[in-house]
Amino acid sequence: MFQRPRCLYRCLMYMHTLLLLLVGVVAKFGVTVGKMDWLQDRSSWSLASLDGKDLGYFDYVVATDKNIASPAFSGLTGRPPPLDLSSFPRLPTALQDIPVRPCFALMVAFSEPLATVPVHGFSFNNSNSLSWAFCNSSKPGRACVPPNRQSWVLHSTTEYASKVINNIGPRKPSAEALAKVAEELFREFQATGLSIPRPIFLKAHRWGAAFPAIAISGDDKCVWDKSTNLAICGDFCTSPSVEGAVLSATRGVSEILECLRCPSSI
Template structure:
């Protein structure tokens, strides 16, 4: 028996750890274009004069003697490994102290949240240094569904400044909850998207356990079966305990709403991305809304909308897709037109329970109209359900939805078109012989590109372009399920954090080398005036100066790019 249109499980197991361990001190609510700081700012702010009265050597302080010993130009009083650890700690603390100050240079800086190598051994930055450096990275997440919300939450937990954009009124995407008010003022709510989800991947299971501990999800202990339309009876009753079914509490959108409210995430709803421009000289993205508003520059972009480069975007808005695939020729065939399966959801409320239906959810066999039915009011935490009433959500078949959309077009359907769909689906539901009464509320909703028909990224679980610093995540990258969307969002966050880490390692080593050599050469010039320098030694000194010049040029290049 199947497990629903958006609840499938993954077949492959991941081998990497989830990037959801939070570092201390995230940069909460950082503005997209705010001043940033880091190792570059530290280099610019610190004095270059070797005789400026530097303090005596102590843990966490860089002095000329310390750096000369580290560079091998003066015999250290400690072992080589101890001296290297000493200098590393000093460099890290200097960078952290300077990173806390506003930068005097309006340019990007290096992140400080990565592991780096010292004497061939891996070392990890302190939590404070990691948070100070990661805050220099500025990420835009397009889409407030479960994949975008998970990715944004994981990045923000590591101190990255995240701005999330979504065209809807709130977070959720296809895990949305619909609020409706009847004529008598009674409020109804429906999970008209994903009805529930299951978990088989260990990484996702750990994340879901955290949500469960926070009260964001709960297990839905429901009985499922299959209804044969031709035979007119239920078959294939699901055995209890086969798979845990999870639902958001008090609605499926509760998970996304909570993640989008976490520190470090700035969520902007009602904003449709209309244009994404890659600014080569700044190595960043410039985003604009569909109505032409400038949304700012971002170092990284995470796109979770499968229509970001699809012609379907033009059919819905009359505008070209935001992402110009000529910038990404190697990805154009992969993401240009992802095949999807549309669906209509019918929300129903009844004044009394459906006594002839012995289960809380069931699939349909041999029906041209309906694929699934769920008793939404039977889920845990649904306190808003009126007394003695029941609410149900029906999902149409993809074939029926495609036929309707081909007739009415890709634009948003009219109220009359939706009313006709609702009547047809209700008629099919009542034709089951299950004694379905006339509902007290009925409304249809269209999911035009509800469920992806393929997974485009294989084992990677997300599409990643390192040179353009662009991650594309979603269930269409991993598997057509909530679990697949969560895992893809985790992978996208991991890719960005990995690039942030690699940039930090290279720039910290360059920073240490420049500081060491810049202090070392004036020291040698002072010695040169006291002793007779041989020509070979003079040549070595010139070579050292040349190395410094090259490194400084590389440093200036890294500022610009």
């Protein structure tokens, strides 16, 4: 979202860093936008926080949360979704219900590097519970302290995550439930036959809406409504991947920059 002077609130955004790099705005963290109103007479957006605080008027809005117009937002916050699609007939109704594939992520830390694992990442083809594993310490800027330690991230399969969530319900998992998930996923990691030792740290996290199951924008890569200067971007617009999210955000920013270069066309 842009305002004079330019200022960006984190409107349920997960790709704010990319937008900052491309546009050069100032970030405001710790703010959840709970209501978005398009003011036709001002040709601008009025935003309010989840607790009702007025956030000001904005020339453009970029939203990257798939629940921006979904009843799922109400399930999480007890409030209506920020964007009322009934007031914006040009926007796709698919925004109201974007199916997702859940996942459990497991962080594992070892006292020393896994000498028996010759790669930094691999997938599982015949596992009922694990989909892939990646050495987190191999990522730039992710080195462990002290340096001889090593951390890995494991992702569960969608089927495993769905089964666990169906058993425990949509509520936040208890510490006991997450500990059980952690042990089950780690045992599967050990079952690779790679002589995996016991870790010094083991913690599971439920990623209930990890990967979108559909792409709502196709070749357009984002939802762009020129009449209201609204861009909706995310992997749910293109493909369930980091690449998809980046491509969608880039397209959204390019649409806004085009308007800024040609203000008469707005």
